[in-house]
Amino acid sequence: MNKKDIIEALTSVLSTKTEAKNATEKIFSAMQSALRSGEKVIISGFGSWSIKLIRAKKMINPKTKKIMLIDPKKKVKFKPAKNLLV
Incomplete structure (x- = not known):
């Protein structure tokens, strides 16, 4: 939908x-x-949305094999209501 x-x-x-x-x-x-x-946005009987902070992290670039710093970012997280799951 x-x-x-x-x-x-x-x-x-x-x-x-x-x-x-x-x-x-x-x-x-x-x-x-x-x-x-x-x-936090809550719709009773359906679920809730909230912002989750993804912290900064270090990763290795597969091509160059050098360490890169990935900036922190925010993501929207949805948690369904218990009665929504069948």
Whole structure:
């Protein structure tokens, strides 16, 4: 299921496809803002999203055999709700 499919599903509940698209955009925008500010996003019965910090690490370049430093980065982590898993 992708964003377009979600909009189509919401169209059956809302009046127009435009309303469904706007609602979907607002939901995703709110989730993105919350994650960027370090908040955890929880949808009860579905799961939660959070930011995980991947620390810096050293790796060996396979071609040059030299040690490289990989910068730290942030990743979005999703944890499904227990009842979501079948």
